[in-house]
Amino acid sequence: MEKDAALLTHPRYDWARRHSYVALDVPDGRAALAWVRRLGPGVTGYKVGMELFYAEGPRFLTRLVSLGKRVFLDLKLHDIPTTVARALKVLAPLGVEMVNVHASAGRKALAAACEAVAVLPDRPLLIAVTVLTSLDAAACTELGWSAPEETAVRLARMAAETGCDGVVASAHDVPRLTGHMPAGFEFVVPGIRPPGVARDDQARAATPGEAVSLGATRLVLGRAVTRAADPVAALLAIWDEMTAAHTSRTAAQEGSSSKGSFEPDTG
């Protein structure tokens, strides 16, 4: 028997709930709303990508938002600065929580994107995609890029310098990025695969626990949930892993900061 979606509303999952998005990678609004109903009120974050957005358009985003859902609009804009800015002027007021642009569109496109969203009083977070999690070292070489982790650092720096609120990156790149970024910078990590789950086209995947331990601030959960035999059970297991990793990370950070404050000043 499948697990009851009511289990997803338990307060122990509050952090995981607020820091994850289930990817609605489906062909139409009907299929998307079927997922929203099936997962119930415990799941508050959804990612809408190209497939669903191209099928349903902006109105579907408004619908999700009116249902009380947080929406990550994952269209990965990649164009000249003017076009990116004009697209964002249309998308940013739709009430989504996050929207993204490819950092490889260049510094001027990132700056134009930031400027376009900045004018809104209740603006979405603007996130820059660094190196897609589907790209391995060989794919980066073929594109004329340096290794994925080096490219990710370069692109993430550019994103922070231009005023973006965070990046999409592989979990494995996050530790190299954290030191370079302003406080509160978001590390949004897709390519999540619990142990034993097929990687599919994800070249640089990580488990939910690894991703949070490595510094991810938000996780994108796709096929690991939607293709599971029991999606609610799969999501509960992922949220358990996220919660455990977050608890130990917070404890370690608190331990190191309180240790620091009691240490005698030897300088």
Ligand SMILES: O=c1ccn([C@@H]2O[C@H](COP(=O)(O)O)[C@@H](O)[C@H]2O)c(=O)[nH]1
């Ligand atoms: O680098 C990236 C950027 C975006 N994605 C998106 O996340 C989900 C992942 O789905 P899975 O089923 O968990 O593989 C998908 O919608 C991608 O478009 C990404 O995977 N990597």
